[in-house]
Amino acid sequence: MSTLGEVNLSSYLPLMVVVLMAATFAAINIVGTLLIGPKRPGKTKGLTYESGMNPVGTARKRFNVRFYLIAMVFLVFDVEIVFLYPWAATYPNLAMSDPDRVIWFWRILFFLFTTVVAYVYGYRKGVFRFD
């Protein structure tokens, strides 16, 4: 049976060590190359690379609103998926005779249905068209 009921924060202690190890690895590499590598800055060398042409303007520009729309729709779906995980971990373990089983099946189907409505709305609005 899954141990989802209990919360044991000390089991996350190794995660801290793991993150520290990964961060140290990255830091050692970057500092090492800074110390060992040569330093020969130059005016032309410091230019932004644009395939050898003189750079035109900056890259801090407005970009297509489509990326913003995708981020918004992503939020809707991702939050929905996060809500579904606890359900996926517990619902299959309910006994077949449990009355909660049918209730939760239909509730989650309704929850998914609301997302499908959002999806169809986005589809009709042309959010998912990339031409």
Add this chain to the structure above:
Amino acid sequence: MTISAQTFASVLVFALVVHVVLLTCAYLIYVERKMAAYIQDRIGPNRVGFDFGLPILGFLKGCLGLGQSLADGLKFLLKEDYAPDRADKRLFTLAPVAIIIPALIGFAIIPWGGTATIPSFSILGLVHVTGGEVVLAGLNANIGIVYLLSVASLGVYGVTIAGYASNNKYSFIGGMRATAQMVSYEIPLGLSLLAILLVYGTLMPEEIIAHQRQHGWMVFAQPIAAVLFFIAILAEANRAPFDVAEAEQELVGGYHTEYSSMRFALFFLAEYAHMITSSAMFALLFLGGWEPLPFVSVFGGGAVHLGGGVAEVLLAVAVVGLKLAVLFGKAVTLVAFMMLIRWTIPRLRYDQIMMGAWQSVIPLALTVVVVTAAMVQWGRTDTLSLILANGAVFALMMVVMPLMPKYDPNRKIPLYGSRFNPMPGERVVTGPTVALAREDHPVRGSL
């Protein structure tokens, strides 16, 4: 000081596995170059051995070019770490760190060696380790598989920061593309994961392997979810055919155009570490984890006892090592398959990738989730019933697909100011726009 057996085992396993993975990453680059070479009828790296130019080590010359990875690493370290003048220096340095940390901590959740019991002991009388049953993974927390999703989401930040900090148009467009693609394919990743977790009914990796030992590998029961998951991990790792973020012909290097030396190497390393992590995850979720054969249990379910006499401990370590080798072998095979895909299938166009995610992969994944939920509700979660359900979903897909609105992938798209296909109602002047040239070649129409 007293620490629990699990903490001790986790740190030990992670410290071991992180080195194995980093070494494998270095040699995967060599393997990929060799594979590309053979596919393109070349030989590939075959010069660099381990002789370091010393005559006394002359017998180590060549070595099939196996010294290439070492030479590459040293060269990266010795190169100048340069940041363009107009880049945001702090973010520019932060980006490789932000991308390597999720790549390296991602495989903490994978149970490389199954479970083991270790006896109580103390190290030099300072640190006391309480004995008990442990999972030989970098992290044994009750969030289980959800950890994978959260870490996969973190990987997006490094790409976004790198694209923005470089202050380069190539980097910026590459970063935007990669971000949008990664968040889009995170949804099918989560949904296909949901479809199989509904069958497992647990989030713990060890219980997932136990379930597969009993009921057969999940790749047989949920083939559609397996394919979608594989597509999603390819897109998450920005691998071909989903590597538009670094499409050389359009964007030079994408978000790492401006990077050099070790910072560039970290991006490369992160990509390969990401591939290994997601392949190991695929092996864990669909291919039975450390069990080498489907439908047969080779190692059994019990915990290995790491204690007693020297011979017993050695035997136990051998079993754990075999389990690690099996899981790692499966992961590396999948990585080799990804490389084969890279050198076989041409890159997809960006609009095709995004439309593929939102208009086909996500609806299909949602359908699989709903059908699996219905099967669970019905109480039919054995392999045969799930295969039939998957067949039904596939048949439904085949029926619905011709009814979907068609797009001609090569149609002309109207653009403002285009000479070939202007926007409706727009009048575009064709011909030279420089005044001097116009005098020589008068153009019909007006400017």
